[in-house]
Amino acid sequence: MTGLDTDRGALHELARAAWPEPGDAGPPPPIRGFVASPFAPLVAAVAGRCLHRRTGVGPTGQTAVVLVSAYADQATAAAVVAEVDGGRRVSPMYFFQSVPNSILGHVATEWALTGPVVCLSPAGDPHGEGRAVAEGLFADGDAAEALVIIVEHGADPAKPSGATAVLLRPDNQTTRPPTGGGQGG
Template sequence: MGVRAWARWPEVGDGEAPGVPGFVHSGFAPMVVAVAERCLRRRYGAGPVPAGVRTGVVLVSASGDLVSAEHVRATVETGGRVGPLFFFQSVPNSVAGHIAARWGLRGPVVCLSPTGDPYADGAAEADLLRYDGDADEVLLILIEQAPDTPTEAVAVLLGEGAQP
């Protein structure tokens, strides 16, 4: 499977990823959206993806949205009320679905917690989606939040043949 486009966040000159309506408190979803859109724009310009192309999304993260999870944990621990948006955004499929809806992607959405190398696990899932006939190409997004390092994300659009 070839690389049709790729992107990372941050790249030189990037600040914080822009906010995303419906997602609060954490930079996880905004970074996922920013890197995915950057990658898709490099392949398809302003979009959407052409109607005949079935593009799947595979989001790979061992940790998920740690900032939101910690906020919910602390709120519950102190007897506070958890805002309803946290129930929505606590599932990584929600941000992957947001990307699919915004770009008109017509393939499956899968979220993985890797057991080995995150890229290899995600690429293997992308291969399965293409082999099974569920997708013509797959947007693979890798992101990890860690308390002691800045969050970074990578997006790779995989499909038949490499294209710059």
């Protein structure tokens, strides 16, 4: 995957990152509180890498976080099913991480991002759908920037194979300024 195509419209790419990149050996580092799944560490690693590379000063105004994943965190879902099917008590750790928004909340807190958080499962092109959500957030005045993260899955939906993140802002000045409400539109 090469990332989001930012040449199709009036969006400016502030930074881009992927996992893995040359030099990455093994999975991303674990995250405290997220267990038994490679999904959350992958999202956090690629988001952090992208935000760290941001050109200029830190995020300005509200930065939305948009996660696009066809399967989300199937490893956590499988672990919960295995516990329930086995008649065992399900660890409380699985409850908060069983929704993709939890890792986005972690990323937003870690990087002091104040915009809306959106998760979607694409029906078609994940790049186009992530870009469309970002454009909608800009047009509605809900965000000044958007961190769009796309998680790829190989043959096994429980094992994400990589991720791409791109930090975007609108190029034109015709979009309304962010409203400060932080609610998705």
